[in-house]
Amino acid sequence: MVSKAWIPFIVMALASAAWAQEYRFAVEADKTTVTLGGVVTLTYRLEGGNPTEFKEPQAQGFDYASYVSQGMEMRQFGSRFTKAITFSVSIKPKQVGTLVVQPASVVVSGSRLESDKIVIQVTDKGQAEKDFYARIAQGLYIKVSLSKNTVYVGEQVRLTYTLYRNASTPIANLEYKTLPEYDGFWKEVLVDRQKFQLTDELINGERYQTGILESVILFPQKAGTFTLDPFVLHTRIPVPSRRRTNPFFFDFDDFFGSYNYLDYDIESPITKLTVNPLPQPQPSAFSGLVGKFSFTAALSAQQVEVDDAITLNATVTGTGNLRMLNPWRLQLPLGLEDYPNKTHDNVSTKSGVMQGNRRFEYLMFPRREGVFKLPELSLCFFDVETEKYITLSSGILSFQTGKSSEVVGTNAPTAGKGPVVKSDIAFINNDIQYIIPDLSRLYPLGYSPFLSSSHILWSSVPFIILVMAIWLYRRYGPGQQLGPAYGMRHALILAKKHLDQAQKHMVSGRENLFYDEVSKALATFLTQRLGLPAGEYSRDRVEQALQERGFTPPEAQAIGQVIDLCGFARFAPGTKALVMHDVFIQTSQAMAQIDQKLGA
Amino acid sequence: MRMNNAVAIVWAAIAVAIPYSLRAGDPPAHLADSLAAGNAHYVKDNFKLAAAAYGWVLAQGYESAALYYNLGNAYYKGQNLPLSIWCYEKALLLRPNLEEARINLDLANGQLPDKVQALPRMSAWVLWQRMVNAMSPLGWALSTALACWLAAMGLAMLLLGRAARWRRWGLYLVLAAALALLGAGTLAYAQWAHRKNPRQAIVITSNVYVKSAPEAHATDLFLIHAGLNVHTDDQIGPWAKIRLADGKMGWVELTDIKPL
Numbered sequence: 011m012v013s014k015a016w017i018p019f020i021v022m023a024l025a026s027a028a029w030a031q032e033y034r035f036a037v038e039a040d041k042t043t044v045t046l047g048g049v050v051t052l053t054y055r056l057e058g059g060n061p062t063e064f065k066e067p068q069a070q071g072f073d074y075a076s077y078v079s080q081g082m083e084m085r086q087f088g089s090r091f092t093k094a095i096t097f098s099v100s101i102k103p104k105q106v107g108t109l110v111v112q113p114a115s116v117v118v119s120g121s122r123l124e125s126d127k128i129v130i131q132v133t134d135k136g137q138a139e140k141d142f143y144a145r146i147a148q149g150l151y152i153k154v155s156l157s158k159n160t161v162y163v164g165e166q167v168r169l170t171y172t173l174y175r176n177a178s179t180p181i182a183n184l185e186y187k188t189l190p191e192y193d194g195f196w197k198e199v200l201v202d203r204q205k206f207q208l209t210d211e212l213i214n215g216e217r218y219q220t221g222i223l224e225s226v227i228l229f230p231q232k233a234g235t236f237t238l239d240p241f242v243l244h245t246r247i248p249v250p251s252r253r254r255t256n257p258f259f260f261d262f263d264d265f266f267g268s269y270n271y272l273d274y275d276i277e278s279p280i281t282k283l284t285v286n287p288l289p290q291p292q293p294s295a296f297s298g299l300v301g302k303f304s305f306t307a308a309l310s311a312q313q314v315e316v317d318d319a320i321t322l323n324a325t326v327t328g329t330g331n332l333r334m335l336n337p338w339r340l341q342l343p344l345g346l347e348d349y350p351n352k353t354h355d356n357v358s359t360k361s362g363v364m365q366g367n368r369r370f371e372y373l374m375f376p377r378r379e380g381v382f383k384l385p386e387l388s389l390c391f392f393d394v395e396t397e398k399y400i401t402l403s404s405g406i407l408s409f410q411t412g413k414s415s416e417v418v419g420t421n422a423p424t425a426g427k428g429p430v431v432k433s434d435i436a437f438i439n440n441d442i443q444y445i446i447p448d449l450s451r452l453y454p455l456g457y458s459p460f461l462s463s464s465h466i467l468w469s470s471v472p473f474i475i476l477v478m479a480i481w482l483y484r485r486y487g488p489g490q491q492l493g494p495a496y497g498m499r500h501a502l503i504l505a506k507k508h509l510d511q512a513q514k515h516m517v518s519g520r521e522n523l524f525y526d527e528v529s530k531a532l533a534t535f536l537t538q539r540l541g542l543p544a545g546e547y548s549r550d551r552v553e554q555a556l557q558e559r560g561f562t563p564p565e566a567q568a569i570g571q572v573i574d575l576c577g578f579a580r581f582a583p584g585t586k587a588l589v590m591h592d593v594f595i596q597t598s599q600a601m602a603q604i605d606q607k608l609g610a
Numbered sequence: 611m612r613m614n615n616a617v618a619i620v621w622a623a624i625a626v627a628i629p630y631s632l633r634a635g636d637p638p639a640h641l642a643d644s645l646a647a648g649n650a651h652y653v654k655d656n657f658k659l660a661a662a663a664y665g666w667v668l669a670q671g672y673e674s675a676a677l678y679y680n681l682g683n684a685y686y687k688g689q690n691l692p693l694s695i696w697c698y699e700k701a702l703l704l705r706p707n708l709e710e711a712r713i714n715l716d717l718a719n720g721q722l723p724d725k726v727q728a729l730p731r732m733s734a735w736v737l738w739q740r741m742v743n744a745m746s747p748l749g750w751a752l753s754t755a756l757a758c759w760l761a762a763m764g765l766a767m768l769l770l771g772r773a774a775r776w777r778r779w780g781l782y783l784v785l786a787a788a789l790a791l792l793g794a795g796t797l798a799y800a801q802w803a804h805r806k807n808p809r810q811a812i813v814i815t816s817n818v819y820v821k822s823a824p825e826a827h828a829t830d831l832f833l834i835h836a837g838l839n840v841h842t843d844d845q846i847g848p849w850a851k852i853r854l855a856d857g858k859m860g861w862v863e864l865t866d867i868k869p870l
Binding site for chain 1: 624627628641642645648649652667668671672673674676677679680683684686687689690691692710713714717718720721722723747748750751752754755758759761762763765766769770798799801802805806816817819826827835836
């Protein structure tokens with residue numbers, strides 16, 4: 011029973027939860043009919059939740075005239091409040107006809123909601139409206155003036171945007187919409203936007219208000235044909251609202267009654283500027299200056315004391331891009347120290363062109379006596395009037411240092427008396443080293459001795475020789491079965507060595523060593539002389555081989571007995587020394603006999 | 611004894627043949643004429659004509675450190691500083707120990723308007739550079755080839771020597787030669803690789819605005835002048851990414867620089 015009492019509450023809770031899930035997403039337009047060029051504001055309203063994403067409709071047939079702005083609305087229905095999130099965006103239709111704005115969508119709690127489509131009728135401007143705009147355009151416009159339409163790279167050109175307003179064209183307010191950026195130019199501002207003000211002027215008998223919006227001097231940085239950025243102002247034109255049926259026939263003099271405001275963009279006309287490249291070839295000394303200049307260079311004194319300062323002033327005066335001039339790097343003679351130069355500008359743009367002078371001040375200190383000759387300074391610029399490169403030169407400047415008592419005596423070497431003061435060998439003038447007259451060795455382009463084909467070849471030749479040497483050694487080297495002549499000689503020498511060893515042991519009476527050596531001597535001798543493979547050394551095999559080589563069976567047997575004798579004599583009875591001597595004699599005789607029979 | 615004489619003659623022949631085959635031959639006769647003409651023009655102070663004569667030999671597909679050096683001198687005297695710097699750098703690439711080129715390059719660089727404070731280098735890096743450039747490419751080629759011969763000789767002694775003494779000396783020789791080959795080979799390779807792709811260029815346009823990005827509308831970062839040696843890192847279309855010795859970076863058009 012108790013549990014049943016809770017049922018109504020549970021139902022209510024579920025119901026409220028379900029209600030909470032009820033989102034509404036709708037769209038409204040501030041007008042459904044608009045003339046071409048007009049703007050429609052769409053407002054999307056979401057009730058009942060917080061969206062995590064808003065996706066505006068695809069721009070098909072219209073452009074966006076503003077960014078999406080988000081807002082919040084509270085509405086009261088009786089005692090209930092509803093909260094709604096709104097998204098507003100302005101669109102501008104692109105063509106006459108029926109414009110269908112596709113649905114926008116929002117994501118709420120993970121699910122996507124779509125709004126309805128919205129249909130807007132776009133009508134053409136009527137003749138009256140066209141006339142109206144034409145009338146405004148006549149009385150309210152921006153004029154662009156260029157001091158020159160064709161310039162060289164680096165040549166200055168003045169650009170001015172001026173606003174004209176006929177006194178009979180009312181405007182509510184003015185604001186900047188698009189400002190020129192002057193890409194590809196260096197600019198020097200003549201009249202700043204901040205200082206904009208309107209003055210009265212009489213043009214063709216009509217009263218106008220004019221004001222310079224912006225005036226700059228441009229220095230083109232590269233050649234080509236440039237379309238200058240338009241200057242766009244936005245304004246609102248008041249239209250009397252009492253003739254709502256046709257707002258375009260109105261009397262400007264009627265200041266009574268309420269007004270509607272019409273959005274209007276004042277756009278400067280498209281203006282082109284042709285920038286020609288500087289003629290080629292450019293002199294290597296070309297400073298980058300374009301215009302008309304003169305050049306002077308002067309020293310502050312003709313004679314100074316050693317260690318006293320002297321100043322060189324190099325001044326360039328004229329009309330053009332003076333601020334782009336870089337200081338000269340002085341190649342100073344020995345004994346003259348210089349300090350970082352200073353740049354003084356006296357450049358004015360008041361008359362609408364950049365003109366004035368730029369002065370480089372070089373502070374120098376002579377550290378020795380004598381005459382100092384400064385290198386010639388030259389200025390090469392492009393003269394836009396004659397369209398030629400002109401080089402101006404300072405001429406050679408020189409000055410003299412008189413005697414300075416502190417320096418003489420301490421530094422001057424005196425011959426014969428006292429220690430000679432040594433000083434570093436210093437260059438008196440700078441010049442490059444002379445050419446190398448011997449050019450007899452040339453390589454093909456890109457050739458490098460290292461890793462060239464002949465380098466690789468010569469580096470691998472020794473290893474090829476080495477491999478060949480090893481192969482030859484293996485093939486014909488000592489101890490090889492396949493080299494009979496060399497192998498036998500080597501074996502016989504070895505046998506002789508063993509025999510010599512045996513003789514020594516016989517004399518000193520070391521019996522075991524004696525028999526070992528004598529057996530080895532015989533074995534080495536027989537296997538080599540008879541060409542027996544190493545494993546086949548036995549008495550029978552030796553006797554057989556001897557008979558094959560023309561020994562009679564008794565002779566062969568006699569030699570065979572020597573083999574046995576060497577093996578078993580150490581166990582034979584009798585005086586050890588005598589037995590050893592006997593074995594040695596018999597072995598030697600056997601070997602001699604074989605040598606005799608087979609030939610050396 | 612006769613055998614030893616034969617070996618000595620073979621060795622002497624090889625010792626002469628290797629350097630001869632590695633060094634270049636005499637230039638063709640028509641090039642020799644224009645080289646002589648270049649020198650003659652230079653002596654008579656006709657520097658433009660001298661540069662033209664040297665340049666013609668280059669255009670025929672021949673080069674040498676001395677040729678680049680002379681061409682650089684002709685440009686220098688003919689008031690073309692950027693190209694003279696390019697030539698001196700090129701000469702030093704071919705023969706890093708050509709002192710005349712080093713002196714003239716320093717002199718030419720001293721006259722550039724841009725003063726770039728080079729970043730300090732680690733002393734290990736400086737030492738490495740000195741070692742790499744201790745020998746000319748020909749010197750490295752000869753020394754690596756010599757090390758190969760010594761290594762082979764040592765191996766022969768080690769493998770074929772009859773006496774233990776010979777084999778022991780053979781082993782020492784192999785080890786020493788292998789070590790020398792490894793060291794000289796590494797340095798020579800480093801020099802060779804740098805020469806094949808130095809990733810350096812000389813600015814040849816008198817005023818160049820260095821951009822922040824490889825496009826014409828990008829912001830101008832700074833201004834450099836002709837003759838400056840820049841490191842080229844990267845290339846996108848007609849734009850090269852450059853780096854100055856002080857670490858400044860930016861983009862310039864390929865037509866403004868001449869790669870080494």
